[in-house]
Amino acid sequence: QTDIPAIRDVVTEFPVGAAITAAETVGAHGQLLARHFSSVTPGNALKWDATEPTENTFRFTDADPLIAYAKAHGMAVRGHTLLWHNQTPAWVFTDPAGAPMTATAADKELLLARLSNHIRTVAAHYGTDIGVWDVVNEVIDESQPDGLRRSPWYTITGLDYIRTAFRVAREAAPHAKLFINDYNTNVPAKRDALFNLVAELRAEGVPIDGVGHQMHINVDWPSVAETEAMIRTFQPLGVEQQITEMDVSIYRANDESFPAPPADRLLRQAAVYRDMVALFRRYAGDITSVTVWGLADDNTWLDTFPVTRKDAPLLFDTALQAKEAYWGVIGRSSPS
């Protein structure tokens, strides 16, 4: 479909991105990607298990072709992610004797040294080709009294892993915008826990430039008003905000499953994309990028999460044709 507007020509306030795999940079997928998007996020290729599978053995074979593709097409790159608790190899949290690390001074020192080495090496490898890094991902757990996720990172180092990650990332990639990224940041308890953490760390001088809102949402939730409240909450911090992983599930409950996406859900989904993207554009001074978590419905993590069923959360269908959701982003009704 070359007769429809390119998203990147219509939404010009900020880069519009898609999360991708290597397979989505070639053939019809690659053409669709280059035509509509001005930014990419490697969906898995920059995670620790891909880039440092064993200690100090770095591997850039997954991500290098994606970054080269982005460069060749003049697209921005969001680097995702330097630190997470998932997709992190077990050796990272294992002490030299082969036992799980604990909150001892020696284990903490070793873990922070591994973290520094990882961030220095990965960030240096890409230099200015990556302009934005998700430095830490999903560190909030609003059910904890202090709002901090009890990952091995936290139980071994307290908050120091976050301080170290941002400081080392700043040294290794001084040009890059450094983000803290999380999901459900529209939920008031989680939003406020994230706000408090960012406020506290920035007051200490930890170089956090931005807050990433993943926005894994569905056709019913959240409302535009809640999403606007989310954006407004972070304004007093003076940080950038990016929508980093948006998708809109057609399902409203775990026990639903459709053989094919129902037309009414696809229309509802289009309205959600329309209203949310319009909101982000209104807040373009705060929102500096919007990324959808996948190119087309033929490849979405929601096909296996929270249960296995075919979902259709993106802007293009399994045949790479523009959906009503695409027209929602464009801000016009579909011509058909």
Ligand code: G3I
């Ligand atoms: O690489 C192996 C492959 O060798 C194997 O054959 C295949 C069989 O299952 O699995 C492959 O690994 C999968 C990997 O994606 C690459 O496709 C993992 O099983 C699978 O768990 C992994 O899922 C990723 C998920 O993060 C892991 O937590 C999704 O693709 C990725 O989209 C998703 O992204 C996260 C963001 O990073 C953070 N926010 C939430 C978002 C959605 O979960």
